[in-house]
């Protein structure tokens with residue numbers, strides 16, 4: 001049986017890799033890409049999603065979402081990592097906007113979840129603004145969603161605490177208040193944060209060899225990754241990149257790749273630790289405990305990285321070669 005997902009994304013170079021991974025895997029039914037600001041302005045993020053739909057003939061609906069955080073002053077696009085328009089230095093032509101669904105992303109999410117009760121997994125790989133807007137407008141969806149899988153946050157496991165501040169990960173830092181609302185809602189959330197995404201690594205050699213075996217899919221992935229790889233090389237002195245957004249898709253395909261830890265999760269919304277994600281472990285009791293009534297969520301703390309890389313490679317190669 002296939003698993004229906006709505007992929008909420010800010011494309012974004014690693015978002016593009018995640019979108020193609022979801023499309024490539026036969027157990028996933030990629031129903032829609034709902035876009036959000038983050039790596040790029042919302043217009044560019046949506047244009048990039050439309051570009052992927054056209055280039056790879058995706059059946060997924062493309063739905064435009066939030067252009068800015070709800071509470072916080074916008075941080076602005078991550079140009080240094082993803083380029084001016086989100087896809088590095090690739091020049092993406094302006095796409096036909098008539099293909100965009102007429103609803104705002106949050107409304108699309110509500111409608112789809114209600115039409116498919118218990119069946120839809122929301123996978124969010126950008127700031128959580130669309131999910132929070134959906135929750136606010138229709139809180140009852142918490143009982144209708146199958147699972148919420150999020151790439152975001154960092155809990156200090158394996159030494160990973162932040163990538164945009166010493167204590168904050170980019171997607172949560174863009175809109176910490178909404179992230180807190182999403183984690184505190186009584187729906188089942190799995191958080192695939194830096195604790196695990198920075199434990200898997202696409203070396204430049206891995207990417208080159210994969211791209212060489214994957215026709216036009218590989219050609220696009222290689223081209224779009226050039227800017228990203230340069231950032232990693234120049235700023236982090238690494239010959240390759242971490243596997244952020246594709247890790248959330250890997251979790252949906254095969255949860256056994258990850259070890260999860262249960263407990264309520266909160267987000268710090270101000271101060272020097274703004275956007276820090278913290279978890280209280282379920283089985284520990286305290287005399288003073290404001291967390292005791294909070295829903296227990298799951299946080300990824302370990303990953304079988306070699307198996308994850310093998311899964312990604314095989315899915316992309318099979319997809320690319322069946323296409324020709």
Ligand code: BDR
Pocket residue numbers: 012013014015039078081125126151163169170171244245
């Ligand atoms: C996350 O931030 C974005 O730059 C990436 O696309 C990913 O979703 C990693 O911190």
Ligand code: CA
Pocket residue numbers: 009010011012014015039125126245
């Ligand atoms: Ca992203």
